[in-house]
Amino acid sequence: MTTSSATSTWAAGDYPAMARRLAPAAERAVAAAEPGPGTTVLDVGCGTGNAALAAALTGAAVTAADPTPQLLAIAARRAREADLPIAFQTADADHLTGTYDRVLTVFGAMYAPDAARAADALARCCAPGGRIVTAAWTPDGFMAAANRAMGAYLPPPPAGAQPPTRWGDEAFLRGLFPGHAVTTTTERVRFTFDSPLAAAEFWVRTAGHVQAERARLQAEGAWPALHHDLAAVFTEWNRAAGPGTDPDVRVDAAYLLAVVRPVPDAVRRG
Ligand SMILES: C[S@@+](CC[C@H](N)C(=O)[O-])C[C@H]1O[C@@H](n2cnc3c(N)ncnc32)[C@H](O)[C@@H]1O
Structure with missing residues (x-):
């Protein structure tokens, strides 16, 4: 289990509202996992x-x-309401136990501080003949651009921290799973909003790591500028036909979907 502040900020914003918009990516990953x-x-x-x-x-x-x-509790409630017998564990990617036929991580393990260690844990949990499926935002896509805009208002990451979107780079991902067969596709989650400012407000509302800095940013008078800068990113990435059309903002956020299969007798990291 981990209780680091990096993970606890996930509960500081309205992440469940964002999760509802990410559901198509989860469904796509599950389809790939079969x-x-x-x-x-x-x-x-x-x-x-x-x-x-x-x-x-x-x-x-x-x-x-x-x-x-807090997010696990919501997941457990959803499982109960759907009458689905899911077992839950409070654990980060470094503290996984057990062996499974399918190991999925949809925009999850990419946030582990040590990517190689997390990937090793995923591989360790994958049964022989099984399959790992990862989904991660690409480093050159919309999500990375939005994070850069918000990051300008946030404390610098810890020394040596690497961007989570590395998991969305095909070469990097392949390197995380030596001795595995890896196939990838680039997929997209489509986000629509009524306006760039509405999009920015939604983004900030759902981003726990930004909400965690809200009091400071408001005191510094930087809160409106943060929204303005983020709205400009939505305007830059907007692929809707133009003002007055419905929706006014349509952004396709690219992610790398990877299916990773252990190769029998392959040499793994120790
Ligand atoms: C963008 S959300 C994705 C959640 C869910 N998979 C989905 O598709 O909606 C990122 C999730 O990763 C979790 N997380 C953060 N650090 C992690 C780590 N080191 N290992 C595993 N999960 C982590 C967060 O608690 C959060 O639930």
Whole structure:
């Protein structure tokens, strides 16, 4: 289990509202994993349970892990309401236990501080003949651009910290799984909003790491500028037909979807 401030900020914003918009990515990842009755599934960084619930609906036996208890509680409530028997663990990617036929992580393990260690843990939990499926925002996509805009208003990351979007770089991801067969596709989550400012307000409302700095930014008078800068990113990335059309903002956020299979007798990191 981890209780670092980096993970606790996930509960500081209205992340569940963002999770509802990310559900198509979880469904896509589950489709790539092809679970079903008789298979076991581990969802790493499950958040409010999008992928775990989708996997459980196929009849698979699902375990869902996340270091943020508040999000796990929402996932557990959703599972109860849907009458899906999912097992939950408060754990980050470095503290996974058990072996599973399918190991999923949808925008989850990418936030682990040590990418190689997290990838090793995913590989360790994957049964022989099984499959790991990862989804991660690309380093040159919309999500990275939005994070850069917000990052200008946030404290600098810890020394040596690497961007989570490395997991969305195909070469980097392949390097995380030596001795595995890796296939990738670039997928997109489409976000629509009524205006760039409405988009920025939604983004800031759902971003816990920004909400955690809200009091300081408001005291410094930087809160409106943050929204302005973020709205400009939405304007730059907007692919809607133009003002007055419905929706007024349409942004496609690219992510790398990878299917990783252990190769028998492969040499792994020790
Ligand atoms: C963008 S959310 C994704 C949640 C969910 N998979 C989804 O698709 O909605 C990122 C999640 O990663 C979790 N997380 C943060 N650090 C993590 C770590 N080191 N290992 C695993 N999960 C982590 C957060 O608690 C959060 O639930």
